[in-house]
Amino acid sequence: MPAGPLPPGAMIGILGGGQLGRMLAMAAARLGLRCHIYSDHPGPAFDVAAATTLGAFDDLDKIRAFARAVDVITYEFENVPVKAAEAAAAIRPVRPGAQALAVAQDRLAEKTFLTGLGIPVAPFAAVDGVADLSRALALFNAPAILKTRRLGYDGKGQTRVNPGDDLAAAFAAIGHAPAVLEKMLCFEMEVSVLVVRPAAGRADTARFYDIPRNEHREGILHKSHVPSGLPEPVVARAREIALQAADALAYTGVLAVEMFYGGEGAQTPIVVNEIAPRVHNSGHWTLDACAVSQFENHIRAVAGWPLGPTDRHSDAVMTNLIGTDYNAWPQLAAGCGASPPGSICLHLYGKHEARAGRKMGHVTVLKGRVLST
Amino acid sequence: MPAGPLPPGAMIGILGGGQLGRMLAMAAARLGLRCHIYSDHPGPAFDVAAATTLGAFDDLDKIRAFARAVDVITYEFENVPVKAAEAAAAIRPVRPGAQALAVAQDRLAEKTFLTGLGIPVAPFAAVDGVADLSRALALFNAPAILKTRRLGYDGKGQTRVNPGDDLAAAFAAIGHAPAVLEKMLCFEMEVSVLVVRPAAGRADTARFYDIPRNEHREGILHKSHVPSGLPEPVVARAREIALQAADALAYTGVLAVEMFYGGEGAQTPIVVNEIAPRVHNSGHWTLDACAVSQFENHIRAVAGWPLGPTDRHSDAVMTNLIGTDYNAWPQLAAGCGASPPGSICLHLYGKHEARAGRKMGHVTVLKGRVLST
Numbered sequence: 001m002p003a004g005p006l007p008p009g010a011m012i013g014i015l016g017g018g019q020l021g022r023m024l025a026m027a028a029a030r031l032g033l034r035c036h037i038y039s040d041h042p043g044p045a046f047d048v049a050a051a052t053t054l055g056a057f058d059d060l061d062k063i064r065a066f067a068r069a070v071d072v073i074t075y076e077f078e079n080v081p082v083k084a085a086e087a088a089a090a091i092r093p094v095r096p097g098a099q100a101l102a103v104a105q106d107r108l109a110e111k112t113f114l115t116g117l118g119i120p121v122a123p124f125a126a127v128d129g130v131a132d133l134s135r136a137l138a139l140f141n142a143p144a145i146l147k148t149r150r151l152g153y154d155g156k157g158q159t160r161v162n163p164g165d166d167l168a169a170a171f172a173a174i175g176h177a178p179a180v181l182e183k184m185l186c187f188e189m190e191v192s193v194l195v196v197r198p199a200a201g202r203a204d205t206a207r208f209y210d211i212p213r214n215e216h217r218e219g220i221l222h223k224s225h226v227p228s229g230l231p232e233p234v235v236a237r238a239r240e241i242a243l244q245a246a247d248a249l250a251y252t253g254v255l256a257v258e259m260f261y262g263g264e265g266a267q268t269p270i271v272v273n274e275i276a277p278r279v280h281n282s283g284h285w286t287l288d289a290c291a292v293s294q295f296e297n298h299i300r301a302v303a304g305w306p307l308g309p310t311d312r313h314s315d316a317v318m319t320n321l322i323g324t325d326y327n328a329w330p331q332l333a334a335g336c337g338a339s340p341p342g343s344i345c346l347h348l349y350g351k352h353e354a355r356a357g358r359k360m361g362h363v364t365v366l367k368g369r370v371l372s373t
Numbered sequence: 374m375p376a377g378p379l380p381p382g383a384m385i386g387i388l389g390g391g392q393l394g395r396m397l398a399m400a401a402a403r404l405g406l407r408c409h410i411y412s413d414h415p416g417p418a419f420d421v422a423a424a425t426t427l428g429a430f431d432d433l434d435k436i437r438a439f440a441r442a443v444d445v446i447t448y449e450f451e452n453v454p455v456k457a458a459e460a461a462a463a464i465r466p467v468r469p470g471a472q473a474l475a476v477a478q479d480r481l482a483e484k485t486f487l488t489g490l491g492i493p494v495a496p497f498a499a500v501d502g503v504a505d506l507s508r509a510l511a512l513f514n515a516p517a518i519l520k521t522r523r524l525g526y527d528g529k530g531q532t533r534v535n536p537g538d539d540l541a542a543a544f545a546a547i548g549h550a551p552a553v554l555e556k557m558l559c560f561e562m563e564v565s566v567l568v569v570r571p572a573a574g575r576a577d578t579a580r581f582y583d584i585p586r587n588e589h590r591e592g593i594l595h596k597s598h599v600p601s602g603l604p605e606p607v608v609a610r611a612r613e614i615a616l617q618a619a620d621a622l623a624y625t626g627v628l629a630v631e632m633f634y635g636g637e638g639a640q641t642p643i644v645v646n647e648i649a650p651r652v653h654n655s656g657h658w659t660l661d662a663c664a665v666s667q668f669e670n671h672i673r674a675v676a677g678w679p680l681g682p683t684d685r686h687s688d689a690v691m692t693n694l695i696g697t698d699y700n701a702w703p704q705l706a707a708g709c710g711a712s713p714p715g716s717i718c719l720h721l722y723g724k725h726e727a728r729a730g731r732k733m734g735h736v737t738v739l740k741g742r743v744l745s746t
Contacts (some may be wrong), residue, residue, distance in 0.1 A: 031720075
């Protein structure tokens with residue numbers, strides 16, 4: 001581990017070349033740091049990086065060459081193979097580490113990790129076949145969601161199951177993959193905690209962004225709102241949980257912890273849904289409503305820098321542009337169609353094709369005061 | 374000229390690869406637009422661009438090849454040779470155009486242009502030799518500044534002259550170059566107007582950022598403050614002047630007009646110092662205190678997009694990091710040394726060597742409210 005912060009001009013390696021890598025690279029550039037993107041296909045991050053490597057994530061020789069060419073490594077998606085992260089970590093620090101990946105890649109490991117810390121999660125059971133599924137569903141005796149243990153995101157790799165359903169069909173729907181059945185919870189609100197934890201050995205402490213309230217549409221994040229309306233004691237508890245998880249992982253950087261609030265069981269007002277060991281879509285509003293965004297603070301942590309302020313100067317609503325939502329870009333650029341009304345900050349990721357379900361960009365509407373001379 | 378806005382994925386050519394080009398490229402990336410940087414040396418913009426060309430600015434064949442590879446062209450410094458801009462303009466739109474360059478490159482042409490519009494400037498005279506200098510100084514009978522007509526910036530290519538000075542030495546100090554003598558004015562405040570004018574044919578009208586009050590140190594911008602404290606009627610007049618200049622140049626993009634306010638002659642409270650046909654150091658605070666920065670609005674104009682909002686959500690003070698100021702980056706990153714106190718937004722340009730007088734980065738301190746959930 002370097003003795004101090006990496007100086008400007010240092011090279012940050014980023015595993016993954018999507019929009020999160022793109023926004024990380026732009027945040028790094030703001031600090032005078034350069035980025036080298038490693039990805040198995042030319043993605044949105046390639047256009048804003050000082051260096052790029054096209055390579056498979058299981059090509060460990062290429063991963064090692066990449067590691068040697070940079071000063072520190074981070075990742076922008078949680079499905080980086082743990083073996084790749086470990087191979088890189090033998091050469092340069094990988095932050096956050098391979099353990100965070102291992103936990104976040106496997107829903108069963110994740111839930112076991114969280115419950116081991118005493119963090120409340122929805123009732124769950126491991127499902128390796130229809131018999132497991134039948135047993136677990138009988139136990140819950142309530143609607144549930146069957147999710148693959150690995151490689152699910154944005155609603156992919158999951159299906160709803162109700163008592164009485166054709167369970168063989170349900171298990172087939174997720175490709176007969178090792179899975180977890182989760183009891184569906186009634187809740188009032190989905191929120192996420194964005195905690196940023198500095199590199200080990202630094203004196204400064206973890207910081208939190210304001211908690212957004214998240215709305216999903218077809219399993220994909222649609223909007224994030226700050227402020228969330230979450231009661232203050234619940235905010236404190238939610239932050240405590242996120243920090244506990246980050247501490248347990250000896251985490252460096254931004255960790256996102258998705259949670260459900262309210263509904264059944266007022267004795268556990270907050271239940272963790274899942275964790276993402278990376279910058280998170282529900283924190284995109286920080287680009288426009290904070291002095292220092294989640295992307296910059298992640299880079300600061302990874303580079304061993306002191307963390308920047310996480311204060312919010314404006315209220316904000318972030319809306320994803322998914323698939324054909326993107327076609328409205330000329331209207332959004334003209335300031336039309338903002339919901340709610342306010343100053344629109346438009347972000348497009350430079351992807352070429354607006355496929356269904358694909359995140360093409362986002363808009364953040366800033367509310368709150370407008371000053372003038 | 375394209376019929377509508379350039380779509381995301383289009384390539385913006387930028388002549389010049391310094392920090393302004395870098396921040397323009399990052400603003401373009403935010404909109405899904407790509408940038409191709411042309412410069413005669415690898416500069417800070419190279420690290421964040423989708424494509425780069427190393428070439429001399431008088432290599433017109435290379436300039437033409439660059440023009441063919443992009444969709445529209447802009448520039449980030451006003452000393453791009455007019456011939457290069459014209460060669461490029463024969464192939465793709467150059468925005469703002471060669472006329473703005475021609476006017477801004479030559480202090481005599483600039484002052485002639487401004488006075489032709491009835492815009493007040495300091496008393497001036499063309500100086501091609503010591504005899505001219507002597508005559509003009511006798512006429513002013515006051516301290517004056519001798520400035521080369523061309524290639525002066527950040528206090529370079531100029532010297533102060535007082536009645537009774539050794540005028541041959543003064544003319545030698547600026548290298549015997551064709552020059553302009555300007556009478557030194559007493560003024561209360563230096564300010565700059567940042568006006569952004571959309572591409573020709575668009576229905577939207579020009580917009581203004583709030584006017585910063587500028588402090589210089591050794592001829593180089595040191596700080597910009599918003600709000601400026603400029604009286605409201607003067608703000609209106611200053612904006613009117615800037616727009617008049619932009620209209621006369623059929624300008625596209627951000628035009629910066631530096632002005633002096635107050636002091637001698639209350640009948641002309643605002644006097645134009647000089648214009649810069651590009652994004653401007655005194656507008657760097659817009660990156661952090663506005664929903665849409667000067668860089669993004671310049672790119673929007675150049676790409677034929679509608680302009681974004683220019684409202685300011687926070688009060689701000691921008692301070693340049695010049696030469697060894699840069700060495701304080703670790704303290705600034707830690708939030709120490711902010712003057713005034715507030716959230717520090719740190720920007721470093723990725724330059725390798727902190728030479729004296731070199732702009733290495735800037736910090737913007739955001740003042741005003743901080744919200745929290």
